[in-house]
Every structure is written in structure tokens, then in C-alpha cells.
Amino acid sequence: MNRQGARDGFPLRTVGQVRQWVEAQLATPEPDLALLSIVVGQLEHQWTAGKVGSGPAAESTVGLGGAGAASGLTIEPPLTWPLIEASVAKFESIIRSYCDSLVLSAALSAPENVSAIRALIKHVADIIWNTLSKSHYKDRPHLQSIYSYLTGNKLDCFGVAFAVVASCQLLEVPHVHLALSEDHAWVVFGAEGTETAEVTWHGKGNEDKRGQPVDIHKAKTSWLYLAGQPVVCDRHMEVAALVSSINPAVSANVDSVECGVLQQELLWLLYDHGHLSKYPMALGNLADLEEIESSLGRPSCQQIFDQAIRVNRDVYANHHVYPYTYQAGYHYRLKQYKAALKSWANAAEVIKRYCYSKDDEEIYKEFLEIANELIPHTVKAASLNPQAYSEVLQDPECFASILQFYDGICCWEEGSPTPVLHIGWAKPMVSTCSKFEAEVRARVEIPKEASEDKEDEEEEEEAEGKLNIQRAHEHRASAPGGFLLNNNYFKCGRNPSSSPRSSSS
Numbered sequence: 001m002n003r004q005g006a007r008d009g010f011p012l013r014t015v016g017q018v019r020q021w022v023e024a025q026l027a028t029p030e031p032d033l034a035l036l037s038i039v040v041g042q043l044e045h046q047w048t049a050g051k052v053g054s055g056p057a058a059e060s061t062v063g064l065g066g067a068g069a070a071s072g073l074t075i076e077p078p079l080t081w082p083l084i085e086a087s088v089a090k091f092e093s094i095i096r097s098y099c100d101s102l103v104l105s106a107a108l109s110a111p112e113n114v115s116a117i118r119a120l121i122k123h124v125a126d127i128i129w130n131t132l133s134k135s136h137y138k139d140r141p142h143l144q145s146i147y148s149y150l151t152g153n154k155l156d157c158f159g160v161a162f163a164v165v166a167s168c169q170l171l172e173v174p175h176v177h178l179a180l181s182e183d184h185a186w187v188v189f190g191a192e193g194t195e196t197a198e199v200t201w202h203g204k205g206n207e208d209k210r211g212q213p214v215d216i217h218k219a220k221t222s223w224l225y226l227a228g229q230p231v232v233c234d235r236h237m238e239v240a241a242l243v244s245s246i247n248p249a250v251s252a253n254v255d256s257v258e259c260g261v262l263q264q265e266l267l268w269l270l271y272d273h274g275h276l277s278k279y280p281m282a283l284g285n286l287a288d289l290e291e292i293e294s295s296l297g298r299p300s301c302q303q304i305f306d307q308a309i310r311v312n313r314d315v316y317a318n319h320h321v322y323p324y325t326y327q328a329g330y331h332y333r334l335k336q337y338k339a340a341l342k343s344w345a346n347a348a349e350v351i352k353r354y355c356y357s358k359d360d361e362e363i364y365k366e367f368l369e370i371a372n373e374l375i376p377h378t379v380k381a382a383s384l385n386p387q388a389y390s391e392v393l394q395d396p397e398c399f400a401s402i403l404q405f406y407d408g409i410c411c412w413e414e415g416s417p418t419p420v421l422h423i424g425w426a427k428p429m430v431s432t433c434s435k436f437e438a439e440v441r442a443r444v445e446i447p448k449e450a451s452e453d454k455e456d457e458e459e460e461e462e463a464e465g466k467l468n469i470q471r472a473h474e475h476r477a478s479a480p481g482g483f484l485l486n487n488n489y490f491k492c493g494r495n496p497s498s499s500p501r502s503s504s505s
């Protein structure tokens with residue numbers, strides 16, 4: 001859509017009008033990422049900045065009950081086109097003014113020339129990077145949009161990657177798209193989308209690798225890169241990523257109702273157009289919102305959590321962890337402890353595929369919290385209230401889930417250059433297992449199926465594979481001038497705000 005078409009619908013006065021405007025953007029083959037990010041970022045800012053402590057405003061009510069009321073939520077002051085147009089023009093002039101015309105023309109004149117496109121991607125990433133504020137701010141919220149870049153020269157690691165893709169779109173560089181794991185973002189490019197380039201940092205205290213391909217060893221073995229199963233976006237899924245990155249948080253435990261409703265409305269819009277069909281985390285985000293405030297005539301949050309797991313299994317060969325931890329969190333909040341234990345066991349089944357390295361700190365913290373906080377709370381609640389939760393401590397399947405969980409963690413550690421388990425894991429594990437009496441433990445059935453032998457062979461191959469990786473790693477490290485795997489990556493974790501939305505702003 002040309003920018004002229006984009007002005008239709010402005011000024012935007014309600015959530016419903018924003019939804020209609022975004023729908024018109026999605027109806028074009030090239031939704032304008034910079035424009036969408038500025039509009040959504042402006043709204044998030046209006047509804048969350050400087051609202052701490054302000055009680056529920058008159059126009060925002062909790063329990064909206066139905067799309068109609070949600071769409072009627074007002075935007076005050078309305079979004080006017082001149083304001084938005086000026087922001088988009090400012091972003092475009094920054095990118096174009098810093099962009100070296102030779103680098104750009106080399107890429108545009110030979111789009112099949114991978115090195116020319118890589119040089120441009122690195123150049124654009126350098127422009128974004130070098131125009132960021134030097135102050136330390138990396139873990140603050142609301143830094144994911146181009147609105148944040150324009151008004152404060154601040155972006156989080158997702159925001160940098162998104163801004164690079166949006167810049168390549170406005171420079172009309174073809175086939176540059178966002179690739180997303182569960183804790184990192186990079187870009188893919190080339191006619192087949194097989195080339196990769198780092199464009200942002202990950203984690204803390206490591207130098208970034210802007211412009212370089214994703215390290216092949218990491219790409220194949222680490223959770224951070226999902227072993228070749230990342231979410232590779234098209235333009236419409238990049239819109240889904242920007243909507244999914246909306247953060248309604250006003251403070252640590254208060255969310256903006258309007259911002260949450262906008263995110264929920266836009267996620268349903270993207271869902272209806274099929275743009276969440278390969279994006280498990282966006283489905284998880286939507287399910288979390290539906291748990292807080294369900295939408296009439298829509299699938300239940302449990303059905304959406306289940307759909308995210310089906311997508312993980314069918315599209316990503318069950319390589320993603322978060323669909324199971326989203327589902328476990330839901331069961332845990334509803335005190336459905338047996339189901340929560342099963343979901344945590346399924347999450348551990350996924351992580352056993354990977355070799356643990358220091359890049360995987362975010363998921364390490366996730367599993368440590370499950371093992372040392374959530375599972376102990378589950379079995380403690382069951383032991384204190386056997387009538388309510390008798391199925392937990394008397395049920396061998398619950399004990400089996402706990403064994404499966406720890407087996408996954410142990411397999412994750414085996415063949416990895418960095419240990420996972422330490423004494424801090426042992427005490428909670430002993431406390432958890434000791435809650436199950438011998439009679440219950442004896443009833444655990446570990447099926448010895450014919451396929452078991454095949455699985456054993458597969459597991460032996462997998463273990464051999466991990467050992468080979470480890471041996472290669474040790475050999476390289478010991479060889480003169482040895483290649484030391486560079487573990488230095490920036491952490492790019494996002495603290496998922498799963499805090500329940502309450503009235504605010």
C-alpha cells in the first residue's frame with residue numbers, strides 16, 4: 001500500500017478503528033513494518049507511560065465482555081496522520097541519509113549477490129546500532145518499537161532486529177526476513193531464505209556478531225537457535241511479531257486495559273488471517289490474554305495452548321520448549337497439578353535434544369524455577385491438602401512425569417560442554433521425590449516397547465552425536481592455535497509479562 005492509502009481511517013479514535021486500519025495494511029502484499037511499528041508503539045506509549053499509580057480511568061473498565069465493547073475503547077488524544085507520517089518520514093530519512101549509496105546500489109543491482117546483500121544488512125545493522133543511546137537501558141520495557149527508536153534512540157534486542165528488517169523493507173532490499181527462536185532474533189536472506197546474519201546482541205557482556213552468519217555449531221546444537229527450527233517470518237508474520245511484542249505493562253503488576261485489548265484484538269485479526277499458524281509463542285501470548293479476559297465465540301485459552309503445541313509438533317518437529325511451559329503455567333494457575341507436571345515433563349523432553357551452553361541461560365533459569373519452585377510447591381500443596389489433590393501423591397503417573405522431567409534435564413547435560421545440574425538442584429529433587437511413597441513409586445510403569453530398542457539405538461546415536469560434538473570441541477580447543485568456541489553472545493532474553501492484567505490508566 002502506498003502511504004496515501006495508509007492515511008485512510010485516520011484520525012484513529014478507537015481500538016476498533018486501529019483494528020480496521022491494521023486489517024487494511026494486512027490486505028496488502030507488503031504491510032509497512034515501520035509504519036505499523038510506529039502506530040503500535042505510539043499507542044503503547046500513550047497507554048503505559050507515566051500511568052503508575054493512576055487509578056482505573058473512567059473510560060477503561062475491566063470485564064469488557066465482547067468485541068464490541070473492546071473496539072469502543074477510546075484513544076485519547078486520537079492518532080492523527082500528520083504526526084504518524086512525520087515519524088515515518090523521519091525514520092526513512094535517518095536510514096537513507098546514513099546509508100552508503102555504493103553499498104545500497106551494489107545490493108539492489110545484484111540481489112542474487114549474497115555478499116552484497118550481507119554487506120548491506122550489516123551496514124543497516126551498524127546504522128541502527130550506532131544511532132542508539134549509549135546509556136545502559138537494555139532490560140527496560142517498551143523498547144521494542146520504531147517509535148521508541150525515534151523518540152529515545154532506545155531499542156531492545158528484538159527491536160534492533162525488527163528495525164533492521166523494517167529498514168531493508170523501506171530500502172526495497174528483497175527477501176530479508178526476521179528469524180526468531182525462543183530467546184534470540186536474527187535475519188535470513190537470499191532468494192531461498194537460506195542465508196543468515198546476526199543483526200543484534202544476545203545476553204549480557206559479550207560482543208555481538210553483526211553481519212556474520214549464525215555460528216553453524218550453535219545453529220545445530222543449541223536451544224538458542226532451536227537447532228534449525230526457528231520461526232522464519234514472512235512480512236505478515238513480522239507484523240505478528242510486532243503485535244506479539246506489545247507490552248501492556250504500566251508497572252510490575254499493573255497492565256493497561258486498553259493496550260491489552262488492542263494486543264488481543266490484533267492477535268485475533270492475525271489469527272483469522274492465518275498469520276499465527278506457524279508462530280507458537282504468539283499463540284501462547286494470545287492464550288494468556290484469553291485466560292485473563294475471554295472473547296465471545298472464540299476458542300478457549302486451553303484450546304489455543306493445545307494448538308501451539310500441535311504447531312510445535314507438526315511444523316517444528318517438537319523443538320520448541322515454550323509451548324509446554326505456557327500450557328504448564330495455565331494448569332499450575334488453575335491448580336491442575338497432574339496436567340502441569342505432564343506439561344513440564346514434555347518441556348524437558350524437548351530440551352534433551354540440545355547441548356547446554358552458556359547461551360541458553362534463559363531456558364536454564366526457566367527449568368531451575370520449575371524444579372526448585374513450581375514442582376516443590378505442587379507436591380507441598382498436595383501433601384498439605386490430600387483431599388483436594390490426592391491424585392498427585394497417590395498417582396504413579398505424576399511420579400513418572402517428575403522422573404521424565406529430571407531425565408530430560410540429565411540428557412540435556414550429557415555431552416554438553418557446560419554442566420547443568422549442581423547441588424542446588426539436588427535438595428529440591430530429593431524433597432520432591434521423597435513425597436511419593438514406595439508403594440506409589442513401585443506402580444510406575446516404564447513400557448518396554450519393541451520400538452524401545454529402536455529408540456535405544458536412536459538415543460545411542462544421539463548420545464554418540466553429542467559426544468562427537470564434545471570430542472570435536474575438546475580437540476579443537478587443545479589443537480595448537482586451537483579454535484575456541486566463542487561462547488560470547490549477548491543475551492537477548494525478554495522477561496515474559498504473564499502478570500494478570502488489572503485495571504489501570
Ligand SMILES: CC1(C)CN=C(N2CCN(c3ncnc4sc(C(F)(F)C(F)(F)F)cc34)CC2)S1
Pocket residue numbers: 157158180181182183184185241244245281282284285322325326329492493494496497498
Ligand atoms: C512460557 C513463557 C515463560 C511465558 N512467556 C514467554 N514468552 C513471551 C513472549 N516471547 C516472545 N513472544 C513472541 N515472539 C517472540 S520472539 C522472541 C525472541 F526471539 F526471544 C526475541 F525476539 F529475541 F525476543 C521472544 C518472543 C518470549 C517468550 S515464554
